[in-house]
Amino acid sequence: xxxxxxxxxxxxxxxxxxxxxxxxxxxxxxxxxxxxxxxxxxxxxxxxxxxxxxxxxxxxxxxxxxxxxxxxxxxxxxxxxxxxxxxxxxxxxxxxxxxxxxxxxxxxxxxxxxxxxxxxxxxxxxxxxxxxxxxxxxxxxxxxxxxxxxxxxxxxxxxxxxxxxxxxxxxxxxxxxxxxxxxxxxxxxxxxxxxxxxxxxxxxxxxxxxxxxxxxxxxxxxxxxxxxxxxxxxxxxxxxxxxxxxxxxxxxxxxxxxxxxxxxxxxxxxxxxxxxxxxxxxxxxxxxxxxxxxxxxxxxxxxxxxxxxxxxxxxxxxxxxxxxxxxxxxxxxxxxxxxxxxxxxxxxxxxxxxxxxxxxxxxxxxxxxxxxxxxxxxxxxxxxxxxxxxxxxxxxxxxxxxxxxxxxxxxxxxxxxxxxxxxxxxxxxxxxxxxxxxxxxxxxxxxxxxxxxxxxxxxxxxxxxxxxxxxxxxxxxxxxxxxxxxxxxxxxxxxxxxxxxxxxxxxxxxxxxxxxxxxxxxxxxxxxxxxxxxxxxxxxxxxxxxxxxxxxxxxxxxxxxxxxxxxxxxxxxxxxxxxxxxxxx
RNA sequence: GCCACUGUGGCUCAGCGGUAGAGCGGCGGUUUCGUAAACCGUAGGCCGGGGGUUCGAUUCCCUCCAGUGGCUCCA
Numbered sequence: 001x002x003x004x005x006x007x008x009x010x011x012x013x014x015x016x017x018x019x020x021x022x023x024x025x026x027x028x029x030x031x032x033x034x035x036x037x038x039x040x041x042x043x044x045x046x047x048x049x050x051x052x053x054x055x056x057x058x059x060x061x062x063x064x065x066x067x068x069x070x071x072x073x074x075x076x077x078x079x080x081x082x083x084x085x086x087x088x089x090x091x092x093x094x095x096x097x098x099x100x101x102x103x104x105x106x107x108x109x110x111x112x113x114x115x116x117x118x119x120x121x122x123x124x125x126x127x128x129x130x131x132x133x134x135x136x137x138x139x140x141x142x143x144x145x146x147x148x149x150x151x152x153x154x155x156x157x158x159x160x161x162x163x164x165x166x167x168x169x170x171x172x173x174x175x176x177x178x179x180x181x182x183x184x185x186x187x188x189x190x191x192x193x194x195x196x197x198x199x200x201x202x203x204x205x206x207x208x209x210x211x212x213x214x215x216x217x218x219x220x221x222x223x224x225x226x227x228x229x230x231x232x233x234x235x236x237x238x239x240x241x242x243x244x245x246x247x248x249x250x251x252x253x254x255x256x257x258x259x260x261x262x263x264x265x266x267x268x269x270x271x272x273x274x275x276x277x278x279x280x281x282x283x284x285x286x287x288x289x290x291x292x293x294x295x296x297x298x299x300x301x302x303x304x305x306x307x308x309x310x311x312x313x314x315x316x317x318x319x320x321x322x323x324x325x326x327x328x329x330x331x332x333x334x335x336x337x338x339x340x341x342x343x344x345x346x347x348x349x350x351x352x353x354x355x356x357x358x359x360x361x362x363x364x365x366x367x368x369x370x371x372x373x374x375x376x377x378x379x380x381x382x383x384x385x386x387x388x389x390x391x392x393x394x395x396x397x398x399x400x401x402x403x404x405x406x407x408x409x410x411x412x413x414x415x416x417x418x419x420x421x422x423x424x425x426x427x428x429x430x431x432x433x434x435x436x437x438x439x440x441x442x443x444x445x446x447x448x449x450x451x452x453x454x455x456x457x458x459x460x461x462x463x464x465x466x467x468x469x470x471x472x473x474x475x476x477x478x479x480x481x482x483x484x485x486x487x488x489x490x491x492x493x494x495x496x497x498x499x500x501x502x503x504x505x506x507x508x509x510x511x512x513x514x515x516x517x518x519x520x521x522x523x524x525x526x527x528x529x530x531x532x533x534x535x536x537x538x539x540x541x542x543x544x545x546x547x548x549x550x551x552x553x554x555x556x557x558x559x560x561x562x563x564x565x566x567x568x569x570x571x572x573x574x575x576x577x578x579x580x581x582x583x584x585x
Numbered sequence: 586g587c588c589a590c591u592g593u594g595g596c597u598c599a600g601c602g603g604u605a606g607a608g609c610g611g612c613g614g615u616u617u618c619g620u621a622a623a624c625c626g627u628a629g630g631c632c633g634g635g636g637g638u639u640c641g642a643u644u645c646c647c648u649c650c651a652g653u654g655g656c657u658c659c660a
Contacts, residue, residue, distance in 0.1 A: 052655095060589060150655030151588025158657045162588050165655070197596080206633080206651055264659090309660085314586045315651090317658065327660065405659090414660090426660055464660045495617040522617065530621035544619050555619075563620055 001140070001172075003133040006085050006119035010136065015172055021046035023083070023134045024073075024141045024170040025053045030126035031072035032057075032166070035065075041128065042104040042154060042163050048422070049180070050169030054152055056104065060164040061149055069166070070146045080139040081124040085132060093118040097129065104154065105129045143177035144170035190420040192473035193320040199478055199536065201469070201486070202321065210318045210325030212466055217486035220515065221469055224484050225462065226306065228358075228583065229330055236351060238302040238332055243284025245308055249274035254439055255283040256375050260408040264311045281307035282433075282458055285333040286440040294444040299454065300340050304332035306465070321470035322425055328465040334457040335442070341455055345391035345413075345430055348459045352415055352428040355461050358583070359472065364424070365397050366414045368405035375408060376435045384432040385411045391430075407458075409435040415463075420474040427463035427471065432456075479536045479559060482579035485515070489576060490537045491554075492519040492528040494544030502543040505554060505569060509541075512573045514580070533559065538585070539576060 001015050025044035032039055032055055044053030055061075061069075088096060090109070097105040108129060109118060121130045123138055135141070148167040154160035171177040188194070196202045201218035204210075214222060230240070246268065252258040257265065257279065266277040278284065285303055294301070310326045317323050336344050356363050367388060370381045388411055392399055399413070406412050415428030433456045443451040462468035472484070482488050489509050493502035499520040509516035517537075519528045525542060532540045542555040546566075554572055556564040579585030 063590075148654060149589055152656045153587080156657075158587070162656075164588070167655080204652090209651065311659080314658070316586060316588095316656085318652090323659075329660070429660070460660070462660090467660060494619050497617075524616095524618050524623065525620065526618090527622055528620095533621055540620080542620065546619080557620055 002136050004083055004085055004121075004136050006087070006117070006121075006130070006132040008085060011133075017171070018046040019133055020135060020141065020172065021051040021170045023138075024144050024168060025051040026121065026123065026126070026128055026130070026134065027073050027076050027138055027141055028053045028069065028146070028166060028168060029055075029128060030076055030123065031069045033126060035068060035072055038101075040104055041102055043108070044128075050147060050167060052152075052165050052167045054154070054163040054165045056154075056161065056163050060151075061166065063149065066146050066149060066166065073141075073144070073146075076124070077138050077141050079124065080137050083134050083136055083138065084122045085119055085134075086122070087117050087119045090114075090118055093120075093129070102129075141170055143172065143174045144168055145177060145181070184421070187420045190474045190477045191320075192322075192419075192470040195473050195478040196321070196470075198534075199473075199486070201473065202466075204320070209315065210313060210323075212321055212324055212326075218469070220486040221472070221480065221484050222465060225465060225468065226330075228355075228483075229461070232351065232355065233302075233304050233332070236302070236347065238304040240304045240306075241285065241288055242305055243281060243288070243307065244278075245310070246270075246275050246277055247284065249276055251283050251287070252276045255286075255436060256409060256439060257283070260373055260375065264313070266310050266312060277310045278307070279309050279311045281305050281309065281329060281331045282333060282436055282456075283440075285331075286436055286442060286456075289333075289335060289442050290440060294335070294454070296337060296444055296446045296452070299444060300334055300336035300344050302332055302334045304330070307331045321466045322419065324464075324466055327467065329460050330462045330465060331458070331460055334459065335437075335444075335454040336457070337444075337446075337452070338455055341387045341432070341457075342391050342394060344457055345388065345432070346395050348430050348457065349391065349395045349397065349413070352430075352461050356415070356417070356428070359475065361417050361471075361475065363415050363417050363427075365392070365399040366402040366405075366416065367392065367399050368402040368407075368412045368414055370411065371404045371406050371408060373408055374406070376410075380434045381406075381411065384434055387432050388413050388430070407431050407433075409433050410458075417471050419471060425467060425471065427468055428461050429459065429463065431458040433458060480538075481583075482538045482576060482585045483581075483583040485536075485538050487517050487535065487537045488514050488580065489516045489539045489541060489572075490519060490528075490532045490535075491516060491541045491543060492525065492532065494525045494542060496522065497545055498543045498548050501548045502541075505541060505543055505547075508569060509573060509576075512577060514573065514576050529557065539572070541572070 002010055002012050003019050004010055029041055029044055036057060040056040042054035093109055094106060119131060120127050121132055121134055146166060146168040150165045151162045152165040154163055169180060200215050202215055203213045261279055265279050268275050306328050308326060308328050313323060313325050334344050369385055392413060410431050410433040412429050412431040414426045416424040417427050418424050437453050437456050442454060444454050446452045491502050491506040493499045502518060502520050506516050506518040529540060536559060538559045540557040542557060547554055552569050553566045554569050556567045556572055558564055
């Protein structure tokens with residue numbers, strides 16, 4: 001493809017979707033300007049899977065507007081306008097934009113450094129402040145589609161006016177565009193909210209927005225995850241505790257949550273005293289630490305807890321199991337000496353990696369630093385952040401820095417997993433905290449016989465069991481491996497004559513510890529198979545007259561591999577048990 | 586919370602000024618069948634809640650609630 005740089009230079013270069021999409025954004029803005037004179041333009045960049053443009057339009061756009069705009073865009077493409085570029089001196093640029101009433105563009109120019117070249121791109125009657133580069137002719141935008149309408153704050157701040165954002169996407173070919181559309185359709189089928197309902201894993205009700213209900217089948221997955229968790233954490237010398245959900249407001253004042261986290265906390269009163277529903281588990285853990293004296297010989301102490309926390313999240317942010325108002329953290333708090341910091345954090349990073357790898361997840365890591373609303377001195381934050389960086393580097397992990405996104409009591413390493421649409425969600429996190437130990441005045445007795453302040457690490461692996469299950473549903477598209485599958489084996493009889501034998505087989509599976517269901521309805525076997533297949537049961541046992549005669553063989557169909565033929569019931573049981581206990585399938 | 590859109594039986598959806606319909610599922614029969622849907626019958630809905638306009642509202646308007654896509658915010 002050829003691109004036009006803002007100095008007028010034309011360059012031949014590899015196909016670049018960002019340039020194409022950015023040009024598509026200009027065409028979008030041009031179409032909007034033609035159809036809706038007086039609309040003010042904000043910004044219109046290319047993004048990961050397309051582009052958008054923000055407009056300030058009284059009353060916003062309607063879906064019908066979108067169709068008209070898309071049609072107008074096609075016209076502009078067809079007109080095959082030549083794209084040109086030029087620069088203007090700062091004051092002329094400002095005067096020009098002010099003359100057009102483009103207030104947002106004026107603000108953008110005012111924000112540019114004094115010595116910056118201020119460049120414009122022009123196609124036909126349309127001119128936009130832009131650094132480029134762009135394609136040379138509008139005809140280059142062959143395959144595009146407007147995909148959505150949304151509100152977006154000017155400059156991303158909710159203090160500013162809300163603008164109307166139009167999303168779209170563009171590709172070099174129709175085929176690529178169609179593939180992209182199909183991919184999104186495919187992704188929708190894996191949506192954990194849809195599968196959660198269809199597979200009867202969990203439900204959300206009007207009576208508790210953001211407070212998920214887990215159904216029996218969802219609980220099986222939850223329990224399997226917790227069993228696995230307990231197994232690896234026992235191995236890593238973690239203890240387990242459980243702390244109350246409601247604790248006095250005073251405690252939250254001590255911890256700093258009342259000052260820094262109040263807006264997210266539910267409160268209640270008991271016997272005229274103020275209480276809070278816990279949004280985090282750390283204060284409870286600290287109270288337990290404080291119960292007794294600790295020696296340096298005991299450190300590090302690793303204390304885990306499946307803690308149900310409640311946080312008030314704004315209504316518009318709720319999203320299936322990914323963003324809820326109550327969730328269970330697979331939390332743990334590690335108390336240690338300064339010298340132990342690196343090793344302890346490395347151990348946690350290793351553990352998180354082990355668990356994510358078990359599920360076949362790709363993840364990326366971010367280091368979140370001191371937020372605006374925080375407690376503790378800059379020096380402490382620097383020390384803590386340096387401690388995390390050291391552990392990250394010792395672990396050889398790539399990470400990006402997420403400025404200002406730390407917890408109010410300390411910096412953190414965040415582990416992000418992707419959902420089916422490529423949106424990423426924070427799951428695991430490791431936080432280094434110098435504050436809580438001071439606030440709760442906890443100590444240990446050192447080798448010198450003196451009291452010392454331990455360092456505290458907060459960490460989660462799954463993050464939130466709810467969110468993790470949501471990610472798992474999408475990751476497996478509901479086809480859970482045997483060890484997580486709510487129903488591992490479904491026994492189905494071919495006809496009336498095999499009902500009784502099927503009952504016996506199901507009982508044998510159940511006795512062997514397999515999660516098994518029996519389908520002995522008077523239905524055709526094809527119908528039962530279809531249903532079991534839709535329920536995504538890993539193993540289906542077909543029991544007909546052949547099996548009745550042989551007595552100890554079953555006809556096995558696997559969810560993913562189809563008809564596996566005949567097998568001794570003992571072998572089938574052994575196979576399923578092995579996949580379950582070893583968590584290999 | 587903000588912007589836009591949506592809300593009809595368990596699920597997926599049609600109807601859009603004259604007090605509701607389909608398919609699947611459920612239930613009752615018939616069928617007894619070998620690897621993704623047998624047939625017949627039947628029940629089930631204050632059309633998200635409240636208010637208004639109208640002779641009359643599922644349909645139009647307002648408002649609240651919930652959901653969806655974003656923004657902001659976060660496990």
